Each structure stands twice: as structure tokens, then as C-alpha cells.
Amino acid sequence: MGVPYVPVLGLLGSDLLKGRKDMQVLPDPFDPAHKTVVVKALRPEVALFHGLKADRAGNVHFGYESDNVILAEASRRVLVTVEEVVDALSEEERARTFLPGILVDAVADARFGAHPAGCPDAYPVDDEHMAWYAAQSLDDAAFADYLRQTVFEAPTHDAYVQRFVPEGWGQSGQRPLQVAGS
Amino acid sequence: MPRPYNDAELIAVLLSREVRNDEISACGAQSMIPAAALLLAWATHAPDAEVMILASPFTPFPTSRQFHYLAQRGDLGLFFVSGVQIDRRGNYNLHLLGDDHERPEVRFPGGYGGGMIYYAARRTVLFRTEHTLRTFVERVDFISAAGQTPPDVLRRGHPTKVVTPIATLAFDKDAGLLRLASVHPPHSLAEVVERTGFDLGAHPAAEATAEPSEAELEVLRGEVRARMIETGTYPEWARTHLGAAA
Known part of the structure; x- marks a missing residue:
């Protein structure tokens, strides 16, 4: 959009605004009786x-x-x-x-650059890998171990794919990925 | 005697009754019970209702911002949402637990527009699958969306109800407080009061909730369950919750 900020309805009274310098409350210039949150552009x-x-x-x-x-x-x-x-x-x-x-x-x-997430029309989320990721995320040591295996000891994308993307991944027979909205 | 339906079915039926035939009703992602409720309303009393189940085939928009803009325009009649904690003033918390917001004890994914939608939807009906002292608190640890509105601020709509496995609470807009509306049989008023961490303004003559009818349960376990499985709308959840033992 290229504008410095945009107004957003609501949010007031919530803790979302606390300590956020990028969100301010201003009177509506066209209707000064009402105030609106304005959010700085990212x-x-x-x-x-x-x-x-x-x-x-x-x-x-x-x-x-x-x-x-x-x-x-x-x-x-x-x-x-x-x-x-x-x-x-x-x-x-x-x-x-x-x-x-x-x-x-x-x-x-x-190829397989979205793994372990899915790439719509190509392959689904790798639930097994995601479960492993979630389990390894529970503490710092386990997460460091996850990073060691998937990032530091797989220095190239090809090395990662070879080690972590299941054989035949994305070929027919896998359920389609749900996307759209959130 | 146990109820002839499980908690998910009970809440889905009670939520479905909130859907109006002439409105747009919606729920967000990871909202299995409201998804079932919306499809149930469609299959029963609200066949012409516009229904949106985000992140499912039942969404008209390819992007989430289109849904957010629809809500901001005031076109969203009803939204279903849950909170980790819900408090007396109708605030809900989807962000974190603990007193120190910088160092929370637990951190959750957050609200994704909830703080806006709470103001924008004409009605928001909250639900919670657990009715305990840790979920219904005097004050939430973090206000993700505010029940009360500061003066001079545009607000299109408010929370109206909270549905749990044991009771329905109603939001008194003028007082800005949640109060007991009805108790789900076979639970007692005393039990609801004991399991709620704030004053419900409970009246000894609190009404009993109208239980799910056989007809509602039949459609929920038949047509709605099949539709969810067919369309890939939380199929695993539909298989394991709709028609499952109480």
C-alpha cells in the first residue's frame, strides 16, 4: 500500500496494545467523536x-x-x-x-523446499517429522539437537532432502493439503 | 445416569442454535466444534445461512484478509471463538499464562485477528470444553480480546454467550459482565458455581438448558459427520467425536 499507517477496528481494551510503540490510538479525523487504533506499516x-x-x-x-x-x-x-x-x-x-x-x-x-511443511499441489505436511519437531522443541537441549541434525549436519539442501524427505514424497496417494484462510 | 451425548456434541448443538438464517456466521481455524455447529445449523433450522469455516472447503475467500475486512465492514453476524481463559468481564485469553507478559509460564499461538473480530462481529459466542477454576477466572492473565469497550470507540458487536459442558453464561452488555443463563442437566447450580472462578450472579432458580433433541443428534451424527469426513473438514475429529460414547 505504501502508506505510513492504517487504522484497525477494535483491539482497544486488550493487552495487545501494551508496550507497542507501533500501535497508537488516534481520534478519527473524519469523526472526532470516535477513536481508532492505528498501526504503523511494516x-x-x-x-x-x-x-x-x-x-x-x-x-x-x-x-x-x-x-x-x-x-x-x-x-x-x-x-x-x-x-x-x-x-x-x-x-x-x-x-x-x-x-x-x-x-x-x-x-x-x-525441490521439497517447504518440507516438513507442505507445498499445496505438490506434497502434504510431513506429520511424522512435525511430531518429531514438536517433541524436540520442548526444551533447549532437545531443540539444539534437532538443529544439529537438520541444519548444521545437513549443510546443503540436497543433504537435507536426502536425509529427511521420505522416499517418493508428494507422489499420488497422499491426502491433499488444506489451505486457504486461517 | 450419563447423558446420551458427549460434551462435543452438546456444545455443537447449543452453538448451532445461535446461527440465524439471514446472517453470515463463521469460525476460525482449528475450530472443530463450531464447524460441526455451523454445518448442523445449515442442515436444520438455517438452510440459507451464509457459513464460513476458515481453513476448510467451506470458506469463500482465498485469503484471510478478505475475511477480516468482511468483519470490519460489519457484515459478520456471528463468530464462534474459544479462549484458554475467560473472565467475568467477557475478556478472553489466547496468548499466554503467567503474570509476567515478558516471561510467560506458557505461551500460545495467539488470536490472529481476534481482538478486532470481537469488536466487529455483531455477536460472538464463546465456547470452552473445560469448565474449571483455571479456565473461568476473575481476570485473564492476558486480554487477547476485550469484553468491555473504552468510551468513544466504534464497536459493532459484543460477546453474547459462553457455552461450556455444564452451563451457558450470558453477557450482560450494560453491566459488562458474564452471568449464568442456564445449567445443562444433569449438572447442578451448586456445581457450576463451585467450578467458576468468579461471581456468576447465579440465581437459585437458574433455568435448565434445553438438551439436544434426538433429531438434532441424529443429523449431527449422520449428515454432519458424513459431510465433515467427505469434505476433509476435521475428518478425524468428526470420526472420533460425533457419535462417540459420552
Whole structure:
């Protein structure tokens, strides 16, 4: 949007506003009898996305529509990983769930880049891995061990995929992923 | 004698009765009981109601901001939401437990728009699957959404009820307080008072809740259960909760 702040309905009386310098209460300039919360615009330095396909012009096709485009618009730099890089997206891929290349700074080919989360139209959430992640997150030592195995001892994406993505992952027979909304 | 329905079925039936045929009603993600309630209302008394179950096939919007904007415009009639804690003033907490907000004892995922939707939806009906002293407290540890409104602030709607496995509470908008509305058989008024951490303004002649009818339970366990499984709307939950032993 490119504006410095936006008004938001509600929130008043909640603890969400406590200690938040980026949320203030102002009189409505058009109706001074009412006050509204205004929220400072977020301007992220970098936004990271994972999509289904990208082409050489940096156009990205996600398998699902979401708030990605608004986040890409707000961010100074946009980096995208995708399941597959192609020469040019098809008309249909450009028509829906689309992030135009003009908003994108760089694209990298990273099959299974969303794992252990899911990539709609490609593969579901890896529930088993997620359960392991959740269990390892219970204390700092266990989490350090998770990071050691999945990050520090898997220094490349290929090494990670080989070790942690189940064989044949994303091929038919797996349940579709639920997306949309939240 | 145990009730011929389980707590999830009871709450789903009571929530479904809140849905109006001429309104838009919605629930958020991870809301199994309200999802069942919305589909039950659709299959019974509110066939023309607009129903949104976010993060399911029953949502018209590809992005969550479209739902948030619809609510802000005042077009959302009814929203169902739960809280880890709920207090006397109709505040709910989905954020954390503990006195120190910087160093909470437990941290939860938060509300994702709840603090706005509580003001925007014309009515919000809260539900909670546990009615205990740790859930119904005098004051929540963190106010994720406020029951009361500071002066001179635009608010389109309010909480109206809280449904639990043992009672229904009603929000008195003028007093800004939750009060006992009815007790679910076979529970007693004394039990509800004992399991609530604040003064319910309970009256000795508190009404008994109208229990789920056989017809409501039949549709819930048949058509609604099948629809949830078919459409991938919390299918595992539907299998294990609808029609399951009390």
C-alpha cells in the first residue's frame, strides 16, 4: 500500500496494545467523536517465499492464493525458492496465485523446499517429522539437537532432502493439503 | 445416569442454535466444534445461512484478509471463538499464562485477528470444553480480546454467550459482565458455581438448558459427520467425536 499507517477496528481494551510503540490510538479525523487504533506499516527488509514454479523472469506461481502478494509488496527484497524453475509460466499459471517478477529479487530452485511443511499441489505436511519437531522443541537441549541434525549436519539442501524427505514424497496417494484462510 | 451425548456434541448443538438464517456466521481455524455447529445449523433450522469455516472447503475467500475486512465492514453476524481463559468481564485469553507478559509460564499461538473480530462481529459466542477454576477466572492473565469497550470507540458487536459442558453464561452488555443463563442437566447450580472462578450472579432458580433433541443428534451424527469426513473438514475429529460414547 505504501502508506505510513492504517487504522484497525477494535483491539482497544486488550493487552495487545501494551508496550507497542507501533500501535497508537488516534481520534478519527473524519469523526472526532470516535477513536481508532492505528498501526504503523511494516516494511520488512526481506521476505522469503516458497512456491510451486518460477520462470526466468522471476514470475512465481504458488499452488494456493494467500497473503503472499501483499507481503511481497511491502518488503524491500523478495527471495523465492520453488519446486521447479521453467522458461516461462503458462497463461493459467500466470492467471492465478501469481507473484509477478517485478516484485521478486531472486529465485532459487529447491525441490521439497517447504518440507516438513507442505507445498499445496505438490506434497502434504510431513506429520511424522512435525511430531518429531514438536517433541524436540520442548526444551533447549532437545531443540539444539534437532538443529544439529537438520541444519548444521545437513549443510546443503540436497543433504537435507536426502536425509529427511521420505522416499517418493508428494507422489499420488497422499491426502491433499488444506489451505486457504486461517 | 450419563447423558446420551458427549460434551462435543452438546456444545455443537447449543452453538448451532445461535446461527440465524439471514446472517453470515463463521469460525476460525482449528475450530472443530463450531464447524460441526455451523454445518448442523445449515442442515436444520438455517438452510440459507451464509457459513464460513476458515481453513476448510467451506470458506469463500482465498485469503484471510478478505475475511477480516468482511468483519470490519460489519457484515459478520456471528463468530464462534474459544479462549484458554475467560473472565467475568467477557475478556478472553489466547496468548499466554503467567503474570509476567515478558516471561510467560506458557505461551500460545495467539488470536490472529481476534481482538478486532470481537469488536466487529455483531455477536460472538464463546465456547470452552473445560469448565474449571483455571479456565473461568476473575481476570485473564492476558486480554487477547476485550469484553468491555473504552468510551468513544466504534464497536459493532459484543460477546453474547459462553457455552461450556455444564452451563451457558450470558453477557450482560450494560453491566459488562458474564452471568449464568442456564445449567445443562444433569449438572447442578451448586456445581457450576463451585467450578467458576468468579461471581456468576447465579440465581437459585437458574433455568435448565434445553438438551439436544434426538433429531438434532441424529443429523449431527449422520449428515454432519458424513459431510465433515467427505469434505476433509476435521475428518478425524468428526470420526472420533460425533457419535462417540459420552
